[in-house]
Each structure stands twice: as C-alpha cells, then as structure tokens.
Amino acid sequence: xxxxxxxxxxxxxxxxxxxxxxxxxxxxxxxxxxxxxxxxxxxxxxxxxxxxxxxxxxxxxxxxxxxxxxxxxxxxxxxxxxxxxxxxxxxxxxxxxxxxxxxxxxxxxxxxxxxxxxxxxxxxxxxxxxxxxxxxxxxxxxxxxxxxxxxxxxxxxxxxxxxxxxxxxxxxxxxxxxxxxxxxxxxxxxxxxxxxxxxxxxxxxxxxxxxxxxxxxxxxxxxxxxxxxxxxxxxxxxxxxxxxxxxxxxxxxxxxxxxxxxxxxxxxxxxxxxxxxxxxxxxxxxxxxxxxxxxxxxxxxxxxxxxxxx
Ligand SMILES: C[S@@+](CC[C@H](N)C(=O)[O-])C[C@H]1O[C@@H](n2cnc3c(N)ncnc32)[C@H](O)[C@@H]1O
Numbered sequence: 001x002x003x004x005x006x007x008x009x010x011x012x013x014x015x016x017x018x019x020x021x022x023x024x025x026x027x028x029x030x031x032x033x034x035x036x037x038x039x040x041x042x043x044x045x046x047x048x049x050x051x052x053x054x055x056x057x058x059x060x061x062x063x064x065x066x067x068x069x070x071x072x073x074x075x076x077x078x079x080x081x082x083x084x085x086x087x088x089x090x091x092x093x094x095x096x097x098x099x100x101x102x103x104x105x106x107x108x109x110x111x112x113x114x115x116x117x118x119x120x121x122x123x124x125x126x127x128x129x130x131x132x133x134x135x136x137x138x139x140x141x142x143x144x145x146x147x148x149x150x151x152x153x154x155x156x157x158x159x160x161x162x163x164x165x166x167x168x169x170x171x172x173x174x175x176x177x178x179x180x181x182x183x184x185x186x187x188x189x190x191x192x193x194x195x196x197x198x199x200x201x202x203x204x205x206x207x208x209x210x211x212x213x214x215x216x217x218x219x220x221x222x223x224x225x226x227x228x229x230x231x232x233x234x235x236x237x238x239x240x241x242x243x244x245x246x247x248x249x250x251x252x253x254x255x256x257x258x259x260x261x262x263x264x265x266x267x268x269x270x271x272x273x274x275x276x277x278x279x280x281x282x283x284x285x286x287x288x289x290x291x292x293x294x295x296x297x298x299x300x301x302x303x304x305x306x307x308x309x310x
Contacts, residue, residue, distance in 0.1 A: 069292075070299045074284035075275050077302075079295050082267035082288040083114050089286055090119035092184060092262035095253050095274045097245055100131040102160070105242060107291060110134060114267060116142035121177040122184065124253050126152075126245065132173055144175040147183070152249045154234040172253065184259050188252050189223035226252055240297045241271035250277040258283050272298025 066085065070077040078085055101110035110131070115138050123144065125132060150172045157166045176183045199215045218224065232248035254277055258264050262283055266274040269287030271294055278285035279302060289295050 069295050070302065072302070073279065075279050075287075075302055076285070077269060077272065077275065077287045077289065077295060077298055079290070079292055080288060081290050083111070083117065085288055086114060086117035086119070086267060089265060091265035091284075091286055092122070092259060093120050093254075093257040094118055094123035094125075094265045094267065095250060095257075096124070096266045096268050097126040097243065097270065097273075098131075098135075098268045100128055100243075101134070102128065102131065103242075111268075112138065115139060115144065118265075118267070120265060121182070122257050123175045124257065125173050125175065127171055127173065129171060132171060139175060143177050145177070145180075147174040147176050147180065148228070149173045150253075151229045153229055153231040154236075155231075156234055156236050158234070158236075172249070174253075174257070184257060184262070186256055186259070188226040188256050190226050191221055191223055193218040193220070193222040193224040195220040195222075239271070241294055244271045245273040247273060247277045247280065250274050251281060254278055254281045254283060269298055270294050272301050276301050 066078055066080060068076045069079040098111055098114075099108045101108060115135065125135070127135070152170045152172060154168050154170070157168050158170075161167075195218055197215065197217050230249060230252065232246050235244045235246050250273055254264060254274075258278070258281075260282065264274055264278040264283055264285040266272075266285065266287045269275060269289040272287060272289075275285040275287045275298060287298065289298065
C-alpha cells in the first residue's frame with residue numbers, strides 16, 4: 001500500500017504512539033508482557049494471561065471463559081457471539097461489516113445490542129444506507145456521532161432489484177465517541193495531484209473541521225487527500241464468504257484510523273478481511289465470528305504469507 005498512499009503517521013515511532021493509548025484489555029494483557037503457548041497449527045492456546053477476558057466472558061457465558069480460535073503474530077480470532085465478548089475487549093478502532101439483514105442468507109439477520117459494548121471510540125461500519133439507518137437509534141442512544149462516510153465503488157453490481165438503479169456501491173460510515181480531537185486519524189494521501197495553485201476561501205464561521213492553508217501550489221504527481229469514493233474490484237467470483245470485503249477497501253481505513261502498532265477490532269469477522277488487512281499493514285487485530293465455517297476460512301487466509309509490495 002505504501003507505493004500508492006502514505007499517511008501522516010508514517011514514520012511515527014510505534015512504541016511512543018502505543019504508549020499513549022489507554023490500557024488495552026486484551027491486546028495489552030495478552031501480548032506484551034506474557035509469552036503464549038502455541039500449537040502446531042498456528043492456532044495458539046491462551047496461556048494463563050487472559051484472566052481479564054476469561055473472568056468477564058465467564059461471567060457472561062457461565063463457563064471457563066473463551067480461548068482464541070486462532071492467535072498468531074498479533075492477530076486473534078474468537079469463535080462466538082460478539083455480544084458475549086465485546087465488553088472484555090478494547091482496541092484502537094472497530095472496522096466491521098455487520099449483517100445487513102437484506103438477504104435470505106441464514107446468518108444475514110440484523111444483530112441488535114452490540115454497538116454500546118464496543119470499547120474503541122472510533123468505528124467504521126460497512127453497510128447499505130438502509131442498514132445504517134436502521135442502526136441509527138442504537139448509535140444515537142450509545143453516543144456515537146457520524147464523522148464521515150466513504151463510498152466503495154465496485155466493478156460489478158450487487159443490487160437485488162430490477163426496478164431501481166443498478167447498485168454498484170456500498171457505504172463505509174465512520175463514527176466516533178467523545179471529542180473528535182481525541183480520535184486518532186492519519187489522513188491518507190494519494191500521489192496524483194495535478195499542478196495548479198489552490199486558493200482556499202477563508203474558513204466559514206459554521207465550519208468545525210480542519211482546513212488546509214489559505215493558498216498552496218500542487219505539484220504534478222504530488223500528494224493530495226485520498227478521495228472518499230474508492231474504486232476497488234469486488235471479490236465476486238473468487239470469494240469464499242458471500243460478502244467478503246476486498247483488502248483494498250479496508251487498507252486505507254486502517255492506515256487512517258489505526259496507529260502504527262495499534263489494534264483493529266472486527267466483531268463480525270466473516271472470512272477475516274479486516275484481520276488480514278491489519279496483518280498486511282503491520283497492525284494487531286482481534287476478530288469475533290459466530291460461525292466456525294467462516295473462522296476456518298479466516299484462519300486459512302491469515303496463514304498465508306504477507307505480501308510485501310515493492
Ligand atoms: C457481512 S458478514 C462479514 C464479512 C466479512 N467482512 C468478510 O470480509 O468476510 C457478517 C458476519 O457476521 C457473522 N455474525 C452474525 N452474527 C454474529 C454475532 N452475533 N457475533 C459474531 N459474528 C456474527 C456472520 O456469520 C457473518 O460471517
């Protein structure tokens with residue numbers, strides 16, 4: 001990804017960023033001071049270190065707590081209902097694709113009562129406008145505010161209706177809690193600016209966001225903020241999961257909203273695209289998936305070597 005885009009946080013010392021983060025319940029406890037036992041399959045067994053998670057999960061599940069289904073190289077996957085586990089997990093950002101509730105697929109049922117248990121204060125939700133609007137009341141009730149949205153433009157259509165526009169996009173909406181100034185963000189740039197002088201009007205009184213300097217000169221091929229409409233081929237035809245997200249649409253979200261060395265959380269992991277993208281970006285990740293079939297697929301994808309782009 002570094003060939004095509006860079007972030008304002010590139011070059012930042014991962015440890016110093018990490019040190020400023022609040023104590024991470026799982027990532028901090030499980031990975032920093034405590035070595036883990038590992039099995040022959042890359043599926044690691046939690047050692048005696050996940051006491052916090054186990055205690056909390058045990059309270060919810062009434063059992064001995066939860067062992068990761070997979071845990072290797074900073075990527076952890078749990079098999080279970082995210083609503084049983086989210087309370088015990090913290091991370092830097094949620095990037096997830098919850099069921100939209102728009103198809104007849106058995107697992108595609110809207111899942112209520114999870115958004116309030118999310119620990120991070122920054123969250124990207126993929127969805128259709130319909131599914132996101134449906135989540136509106138719960139997002140409002142749990143103090144999530146909308147920051148921005150992106151459009152994933154696909155190469156093929158996924159519309160289910162013959163009497164509407166041909167649907168070739170999905171939305172990604174970014175929510176935050178607390179103060180926007182406290183939310184980690186490393187604006188992503190593409191290197192395709194056209195040479196010209198940009199003159200910005202003075203900041204209007206009603207505007208709260210940050211703007212660029214008043215006048216500046218773009219150079220050909222120079223950096224400019226990545227556009228909010230992002231064209232990436234869908235996985236249609238070679239995906240294992242029916243709604244598998246391509247890594248290319250997740251990578252910029254990770255670069256933007258997860259600090260180097262930080263952790264991405266995906267409560268609806270499916271085939272593990274955000275986990276895989278986090279691994280490729282050198283971030284940690286925690287996923288939860290309720291269906292073992294998809295956990296197996298995710299583990300297979302995670303086991304593949306990371307592609308290093310020249
Ligand atoms: C839209 S898919 C995610 C696809 C994923 N982004 C990918 O690229 O493969 C939603 C996933 O959430 C899972 N799921 C549904 N209810 C869940 C729950 N309560 N807890 C955890 N996972 C759940 C489904 O089994 C399904 O795989």
